[in-house]
Amino acid sequence: EWGLGALHREAKRRKTCYRAELGLTESVPYIDSLLSPLEFYREWVCPNKPCIIRNAFSHWPALKKWTLPYLRKVTGAKMVSVAVTPNGYADAVYQDRFVMPEERHMLFSNFLDIMEKKVTSSSIFYVQKQCSNLTEEFPELLGDVEPEIPWMSEALGKKPDAVNFWLGESTAVTSLHKDHYENLYCVISGEKHFLLHPPSDRPFIPYELYLPATYCISEDGSFQVVDEKAAEKVPWIPLDPLKPDLEQYPEYAQARPLRCTVKAGEMLYLPSLWFHHVQQSHGCIAVNYWYDMEYDLKYSYYQLLDSLSKAVTLV
Numbered sequence: 001e002w003g004l005g006a007l008h009r010e011a012k013r014r015k016t017c018y019r020a021e022l023g024l025t026e027s028v029p030y031i032d033s034l035l036s037p038l039e040f041y042r043e044w045v046c047p048n049k050p051c052i053i054r055n056a057f058s059h060w061p062a063l064k065k066w067t068l069p070y071l072r073k074v075t076g077a078k079m080v081s082v083a084v085t086p087n088g089y090a091d092a093v094y095q096d097r098f099v100m101p102e103e104r105h106m107l108f109s110n111f112l113d114i115m116e117k118k119v120t121s122s123s124i125f126y127v128q129k130q131c132s133n134l135t136e137e138f139p140e141l142l143g144d145v146e147p148e149i150p151w152m153s154e155a156l157g158k159k160p161d162a163v164n165f166w167l168g169e170s171t172a173v174t175s176l177h178k179d180h181y182e183n184l185y186c187v188i189s190g191e192k193h194f195l196l197h198p199p200s201d202r203p204f205i206p207y208e209l210y211l212p213a214t215y216c217i218s219e220d221g222s223f224q225v226v227d228e229k230a231a232e233k234v235p236w237i238p239l240d241p242l243k244p245d246l247e248q249y250p251e252y253a254q255a256r257p258l259r260c261t262v263k264a265g266e267m268l269y270l271p272s273l274w275f276h277h278v279q280q281s282h283g284c285i286a287v288n289y290w291y292d293m294e295y296d297l298k299y300s301y302y303q304l305l306d307s308l309s310k311a312v313t314l315v
């Protein structure tokens with residue numbers, strides 16, 4: 001007999017089946033031994049499933065060597081790009097704009113003074129330039145890691161598009177977004193806290209169009225949000241998954257975030273098109289490898305889901 005209770009149970013069962021069919025789990029699984037490139041491709045890349053790999057880079061000198069004093073000794077005298085914001089949010093929605101950080105060129109040793117709390121500032125600093133900044137701005141450090149992850153390059157048949165270096169304050173947050181990369185995210189020291197959504201959660205995640213702007217610091221030290229000239233609007237996610245506004249975005253209640261902490265010595269495989277929001281412990285050091293995704297059927301289906309989600313929002 002199909003009473004309301006039975007209908008609810010059936011709906012719940014179907015939802016569970018659909019999540020299981022998509023290979024979605026309640027938590028991010030750990031793997032301890034390194035698989036062959038083919039096995040890794042078959043078991044994780046193809047099904048687009050995240051995992052945390054232990055001991056994937058235990059041979060890197062960086063794990064022992066990279067302390068803040070060591071980084072100061074090796075690269076302290078160099079000018080590097082640092083994202084500076086008043087609130088810790090670079091590339092995020094603020095005051096109805098998509099606001100990018102002030103990109104400050106500064107001596108790395110001055111940045112380290114802030115990280116080591118030798119100098120205080122009301123601004124928030126994060127080395128997070130995603131243009132292969134490890135190879136471009138910190139080549140001295142490359143020998144302590146690897147220019148690519150050999151088994152991933154073999155699995156995907158390509159080299160990484162970017163190798164990025166991340167170091168920042170605990171108040172620096174990366175807002176919810178997704179990338180078209182297969183991402184191998186390696187934590188060297190400290191920890192990163194990821195909140196993840198599978199691409200299939202797209203219908204529940206709001207996007208809106210925003211004029212792009214940049215934080216600019218004035219002489220008195222206050223920040224202004226300055227519009228980019230003649231720029232097109234940017235689609236971005238206005239929702240903060242840590243305190244979602246369910247009155248404004250009720251669909252988000254149906255999304256199922258997965259949370260995981262990636263500790264020093266661990267590598268997160270973050271598949272392409274997964275939404276991620278990232279926080280960190282103070283002074284966390286990380287390196288990640290972005291491999292361009294295959295624009296295959298998975299991508300086409302995601303594009304279809306994206307178009308359908310937009311169409312439903314417009315109705």
Ligand SMILES: O=C(O)CCC(=O)C(=O)O
Pocket residue numbers: 166173174179183185192276278279288
């Ligand atoms: O570590 C972070 O703050 C952000 C990482 C990220 O967004 C990425 O690797 O795509």
